[in-house]
Amino acid sequence: MTDSVDPKDISPRYYQLANIIRERIITGELEQHKPIPSERQMEEIYSVSRTTVRQALDLLERQGYVYREHGRGTFVSPQKLQKRISDLTSFSEDMKQRGIEPGQKILEIGLVEPPEGVCRKLELTFPHEPILRITRLRLGDGTPMGLQTSYYLLPDGCEITTAELEVYGSVYNLLEEKLHIVPTEADETLEVALATPNEAALLQIKPGSPLLLSERTTYSQNRRVFEFVKILYRGDRYIYTAKLTR
Amino acid sequence: MTDSVDPKDISPRYYQLANIIRERIITGELEQHKPIPSERQMEEIYSVSRTTVRQALDLLERQGYVYREHGRGTFVSPQKLQKRISDLTSFSEDMKQRGIEPGQKILEIGLVEPPEGVCRKLELTFPHEPILRITRLRLGDGTPMGLQTSYYLLPDGCEITTAELEVYGSVYNLLEEKLHIVPTEADETLEVALATPNEAALLQIKPGSPLLLSERTTYSQNRRVFEFVKILYRGDRYIYTAKLTR
DNA sequence: TGTATCCATACGTATAGACGTTTCCTCTCC
């Protein structure tokens, strides 16, 4: 990490500046609830305009690294606020953030005619032609954590094979690198469910055990739905975490 | 809603402009996935600088009303993305958003010595002197929805009485209007739990029934903890909803 | 007919400067 803004760098200056300040916060150089240099001072220090400084601070404020107090200054947020857990993450990223080794076992992958409920979530007419469905057993440190069923709405003529999935590592990687589809927003619901005999067997628990059922509809850059995911988490192993903002 | 920016208005111009555009989107005057006037055009139309226009659009983008495409324009987001459900809400607000009439029955209100787990969440040393605890039965359309236990960290010498709670209507209103404490962020966890006989009786369900356990730590303006809330929701009546963003 | 280039338009980044508002400290006067 550099300690000055480089005008020749390809990335925006406000972005470079935000990285510099974030680094100084993470290393502890700037202390919690202590003021960071004022906007005018940083204008001098980093040889950028105050607008650029403010743009960098806006970014850091949204990311939860700093908070501002009108007439007083800009302060470092407590460390714990820095983990933005509820950011849009895949199961793998989610597990890694918790320090658990993610794993998976693909149970089925292929084209199926989506049931009515799924059509509604994906904003499709019912009945609808077959779309891609992937069923997976999700593992955490080797033991079953959840049972995931995902439906994907791909552009016409696109197909995903098991081989390709292996190459790219994850569906999200594949979608981003091959089709330039990036998840930007999602609506998620959580409720309690009870395991059917079939689900129980796969998750290695007793039938009727309580589960945490998560359903997520994911939107891409242009705010169109491209994914519907349903995950049944083992009630005894999984805790959902979120960060709420006003 | 006015249709022009008033320089004499006390509120910032970018805020006024955002309101105007939001209104035009909500009424359907600006259509989904259609471009809104370009930044330069709005500069002319509303007689403000482009910076101000962009500031208004930044706000609307964060609120999910519009999305931008570099080199093409700014577009109206689909209507459904406009309900930002996961915003920080109280139980009452949450219920109202779902069209359910909220209600409550205060079971207990008073000072207690917080247990160790609660001290940790509130960043207090254990043992700690008594703090305010409120235990409530939460109702939706008259029937039990959840059992809530809240701990509040109030400034020295502050007390809350049942009478005051009645006057202000809700704890949040009281905190905001009397003590100027406003919730700005929160960390929440959700997991599955099973009802103890006592909890079951209060919630009018069978002992051992699955529950959705929510634990929330809430932060005020200066990013300090002021509240820890634990709610046991009836698994058969409550669905948690959230909106995730990248 | 097809392709390559150019250009208008839109958003993205950046600067310099001005004035408003809040906070807090200091100094003065009673």
Added chain:
DNA sequence: GGAGAGGAAACGTCTATACGTATGGATACA
């Protein structure tokens, strides 16, 4: 000693201007 006025410092809002970069269509040319 206390209350009030004044001022410095910090964030908040706003303008005018310039140049960068992505998109998509029009135009020119092979």
